[in-house]
Amino acid sequence: MALLVPLAFAAHARAATRRRPDLVISSLSASGSLTVGSSVTAMVTTRNIGQRRAGASTTRLYLSRDRTWSTDDKILASASIPALDPGKAVTRELKARVPTTTPSAGELVACADAGHKVTEKSETNNCRAKPDTDSDGWADFTDCAPNDPSVNPGAVDEPDVPKFRDTNCDGIDGNARHAVFVSPIGDDASSGTRAHPKRTLAAAVSAADTQGKDVYSTFGIYTERLDVANGVGVYGGYGTTWKRPLSNITKVTGTTSSSAVANNVTSPTTLQLLSLAPVAPDGPGKSSCGLRGANSGGLLIDHVTVHAAPGTDGLAGAKGTQGTSGGDGHPGNDPQTPQLGGTSAVGHTGGRGGNGGYYEGDLDAPLTANTAETA
Secondary structure, eight states: TTTHHHHHHHHHHHHHHSSSEEEEEEEEEEEOOTTTOEEEEEEEEEESSSSSSSEEEEEEOOOOSSSSTTTOOOOEEEEEEEOBBOOEEEEEEEEEEEEEOOSBEEEEEEOOOOOOOOSSOOOSSSSSEOTTOOOBOOOGOSOOTTTTTTSSSTTTOOOOOTTTTTTTTSSSSOOOGEEEEEEEEOOSSSOOOOSSSSSSSHHHHHHHHTOOOEEEEEEEEOOOOOEEEEOEEEEEEEESSOOOOOOOOEEOOOOEEEEEESSSOSOOOOEEEEEEEOOOOOOOOOOOOEEESOOOOOOEEEEEEOOOOOOOOOOOOOOOOOOOOOOOOOOOTTTTSSSOOOTTTTSOOOBBBOOOOOOOSOOOOOOOHHHHHHO
């Protein structure tokens, strides 16, 4: 009979456990995004599936990496849950903004009795996660391609031509969070976001250089020279809605000497989908250059066209100095015999001297017109 006491006690304990309350998340829906700085809204239903009344508790919403609650999960929001009788439930709307300090994580987990205030029948069924069909670490509701594990908000997305893929679900080809935007219809006083782009490449490149970003530019004509900054890529071809077809032309006309200049660009720096077309030079002896660079081994040119204008003629050369006078001609002699001309320092001889003349008369008499004619 002594052995029956422990057995009876164990049976009583199991029965007591079965009669405990048991809080679970019976429903979880969500909208929004789990990317850093974004907002998410969740509808969470907490239910008591146990046989006893559950006291007041706390339900929490977590940002997780693996659909399972763990100590490294980040709390997004909490809701107070009143005492629940067996079978009863309460639904709460939880809203949160994903912290900027949160590392990349894309799973959403909700847990009942997060403060462990209720002694439950089971402590292993308190949490529920949103589905992640492709198991890429991002719940389906925040993943723009839930069946493609290579596309999710945490994927790398460098602007690429001609595929123009949006692999990180931010709505554009490229990384919107790593770009300063510019458009000919923008304003240099603006912040440089998609909604409020800069107007000039100079302002956009300066802001991107300060913030460690790249420049994304819409199609149109930029009547300025592009001065490439070390490590600041410039990507063209975007539309006003920031879609990127090949038909969009981002044209940089620059100055009369060049459209773009790259000096000392040693870090990886890409110029992509741009048309460099400097205007014609405006003076004599000037050249036209689409891209001029020096010491720029980090510069990468991708789908860039250059249409340099013809250079201009130089000024006419100045007149040469006056040649040296020719030497005297040789004395005249026999009028029937031509005489040689004098020599010259510039290589040509002078003209021949005149033929010797005849004179009849008094050598001391003055020469008259008639006598001159006889000469």
